[in-house]
Amino acid sequence: MAAFTIAAGTGNWFSALALGVTLLKCLLIPTYHSTDFEVHRNWLAITHSLPISQWYYEATSEWTLDYPPFFAWFEYILSHVAKYFDQEMLNVRNLNYSSSRTLLFQRFSVIFMDVLFVYAVHECCKCIDGKKVGKELTEKPKFILSVLLLWNFGLLIVDHIHFQYNGFLFGLMLLSIARLFQKRHMEGAFLFAVLLHFKHIYLYVAPAYGVYLLRSYCFTANKPDGSIRWNSFSFVRVISLGLVVFLVSALSLGPFLALNQLPQVFSRLFPFKRGLCHAYWAPNFWALYNALDKVLSVIGLKLKFLDPNNIPKASMTSGLVQQFQHTVLPSVTPLATLICTLIAILPSIFCLWFKPQGPRGFLRCLTLCALSSFMFGWHVHEKAILLAILPMSLLSVQKAGDASIFLILTTTGHYSLFPLLFTAPELPIKILLMLLFTIYSISSLKTLFRKEKPLFNWMETFYLLGLGPLEVCCEFVFPFTSWKVKYPFLPLLLTSVYCAVGITYAWLKLYVSVLIDPPVGKTKKQ
């Protein structure tokens, strides 16, 4: 209580923001939670009750362990606290066990682990200097960034309602970014390596890290025009980076290597038997591809170009996660998506190599890698959009162009998360929180950049405003129409496609702005 009063009483706005959002998270405890809740309870049980050799083989529950070993160890540590709350949750056979104490423990563990995220945001704020638009606190870039990160809508509903542990993982990522900004490259690399072994989805952005560290850390100096100076290559740095990554990986995968379980671990981590898209299409390129395929097949049927007997019956969004054949357009294989992703990442990597712009350039490349992987990846989850949104927040408070792209990306990305919360009591919460975040982000960034040209043109404004009627149609009007029985997947399809348009647009715009950015003479001092 004393710390409370001191922190708040002395006008420390950061603590007030962090405390405020923590209290909001406590209020979200009784909300709906998805099967991810049972997933994590199961992992607590597995890591607590079984020996390490069984962790990646255990399959009593359908929710098998499919995160890297560090996360398993994390669950193991948590389980030792869990036993004081409710011993029963640690029994592997207690499927779908969710007593009130279990719920309380799990929710509080997420809230508690967010401390790392708060610390990371604090460090990121130190890396921003930004323009001094006004003396008002609410107009400082640091303040706006803190709100955009701490009160991020996507993170709130995915972590504290849907139930996941993304908070502290994003904390690790933001912290490693902050360390790179502060020129503490070894720490940044270490943190990222640790992060990879917590959740391997961050492989999406690994190329950006690799290229940046190689280019700007291993080559210690540049020529006056910014291009690479080959003789400044430092073997010491490369070796030390390699050593860090190697040691972290050894710590993580070592025990499983010793047990000859590596293939099993990898098969759990990268399950390619799932389909191109999740039950609800993530709003990426493949959503547009699927939609086009459907439209063409409908047109083809009407115009009698296609034979109805040749068309597969199952609909892609009927909730079945399976291999699916496209009707008109060629089918997509995992290899094809990998190639597309690599092609999409390549220009940004080249930019990072040939026109290094210091940590800011790295951040833009990172965002592009995350977005490109989201656009073309195999079986992408809509939650993966957060991987692009959070780093981009750092860019948005520094340049008007980035702010405009950020707002489109974030509003559309957050809206695409709506289908995650489909229960009636959570409907007001998601609408209120979305409005809160959107109104704040748009108005604060508009005020910050009020001296430059307007953030949105008329097309973008219309698009963003269109999200309102879309929501009304999908959630309020559609359930009462007759189409609900005939085409139950229609709202999901509409949401997916509409958001895919926005996200693709933001991706292209960001790409253009990165490619046409003039190279700098010297590495900028940050």
Next chain:
Amino acid sequence: MEKWYLMTIVVLIGLTVRWTVSLNSYSGAGKPPMFGDYEAQRHWQEITFNLPVKQWYFNSSDNNLQYWGLDYPPLTAYHSLLCAYVAKFINPDWIALHTSRGYESQAHKLFMRTTVLIADLLIYIPAVVLYCCCLKDISTKKKIANALCILLYPGLILIDYGHFQYNSVSLGFALWGVLGVSCDWDLLGSLAFCLAINYKQMELYHSLPFFCFLLGKCFKKGLRGKGFVLLVKLACTVVASFVLCWLPFFTEREQTLQVLRRLFPVDRGLFEDKVANIWCSFNVFLKIRDILPRHIQLIMSFCFTFLSLLPACIKLILQPSSKGFKFTLVSCALSFFLFSFQVHEKSILLVSLPVCLVLSEIPFMSTWFLLVSTFSLLPLLLKDELLMPSVVTTMAFFLACVTSFSIFEKTSEEELQLKSFSISVRKYLPCFTFLSRMIQYLFLISVITMVLLTLMTVTLDPPQKLPDLFSVLAGRGGSSL
């Protein structure tokens, strides 16, 4: 940043907190045969929809007054009727006569919570926003911070969205009344306040200040000219609004009397349950409820109540001012709460609303009182399993007040408006210079006590009289200051 963006954000935060609290349990959940206030409200929808108006307040085979009979004025009944029409459209089982008793389901809970939210959104929240925008002599930022603190007041949120009631309607109307009267829209203000009284008769706690303020205004304008015209207009407005609300019940004398009997049950004792007022705390030492006969109790409470509020009211008549009006509201409501007959612990909300209004003038004291008032509701909230939301909302409110008003820096004598008091004390005790320090320590002690008592009530099993007593004493301490 432009004002309306920030105000929208504040309203959204208020709504979010309200809805997340509403996800928790309600009063009487799963507790047959009587259930709780939630069932009472559902039952009133059943009664008003299925029975003719003449039978609403009477005991009959269809309407058993012992099972949550209507005991609020007609506007509540009309509101229940409106909700019942919506309920019939969605699911008639919710209000079917007799068979819907004790009906509980997720869908129904969602419906009931939505009715509270809509009523709040239409009446209370706009009043708060407009009130804060019309405050004079403070910056835009402070106005918005004021709105945030008022909207985050935990007591109202927990009672309306947790326990389940519709206090925001009557308090909202009263606030519209305050707004109207302060901005010189006297007729609209008095109309709004009449609506408030006709929604919940406890709003009579606020009636005297309204009466005195308006009377004072009439005197100021001169009773021979404009003042008299205003007086007549006000009287007509009041009479007309009462007649409109009570129209179906004015047809027979027996109807009117029965409604009055239901609204003012003088057959019950001096107090019920445990409530943070004088009689209850006195009762711990001297069992006056059992010693004194009923009519003596009535007279005693009447006398004490009116004696305590007379000075403020007289001053208001002689010098009508907006600021004086607000402070008189506080003191009158407090006198009624402390000394009146059959006071419910939820009536503390009637005191809290005026205190919220003076938040910008004496932030430290107001915050302290509002925290204690929330704490005094704790036994009720614990019964409804609302411990977590009450702790969280209290902390959020405290955080909002501390960051908005920097209350710990505003404890100097001037800001506490106790300068004249301390000067007069210093005449007798020259060393009495440490008033602000003392008050800060008292605040810290009271906060620590509240936290400890909360912990004790949660961890120790047998119900203790002590927490209630302490909240009583603390409430009285805060209020007397």
